[in-house]
Amino acid sequence: MEPKKFKPTTQQMEDGPERLNKIMVELEKLYPDAKCALVYKNPLELMIATILSAQCTDVRVNIVTKDLFKKYHKAKDFAEVEIGELEEMVKPTGFYRNKAKNIKAACIVIQEKYKGKVPGTLEELVELPGVGRKTANVVLGNAFDVPGITTDTHVIRLSRLMGLSSNTDPVRLEYDLMDIVPQKQWTKFSHMMIYHGRNICNARKPDCDNCSLRKHCSFGLETE
DNA sequence: CTCCCGATAT
């Protein structure tokens, strides 16, 4: 029988809060100024930018919204927009028919039900067309200072690689992370994970050799 | 589960 090669597992590392704490310390060192990368001036612009960010880089969203927010300002403007015109403007972000339709529909609701102001609770936000839990948490965390963990593609991927949770379902993962991350850090944690997911631990080729989280990461240890 | 979908890196 072949001697088993040593492969560290999540159980063999520091587990639970202790390991997460070390990851948080490293993340804080790497990204002390981590914040929302989307450019916006108010909750409405952030909501729209976040809807546009689905399956699209924030860099491209910011290019599109630069012109978009120059042309339209209030919820009323988007509620009354010519849909074809909006489609053309958001086309580079992909899914442009859905996104244009959702932005217009959401702004109609905001205009009629909320007097033009974006609502500030999770329950109200997720009722808006095109606004799911992730988008709602981005708006709450950055425009309303309500702590929230955004389980986007980066947070899901890194959480799995780091062994922070076995759940890949966004909602279950969100609750798992809320259990182990201090509530005051929820929004910042999301931003730091996203920065790291872009800079080092990207999906195509995670750069473990240059990752200072490697010794606290189940994937990093297993691929040493 | 599938569909929506353009732009870029590999």
Place this chain on the structure above:
DNA sequence: ATATCAGGAG
């Protein structure tokens, strides 16, 4: 050519 990008709805 294929995978991926701050997802959401049916």
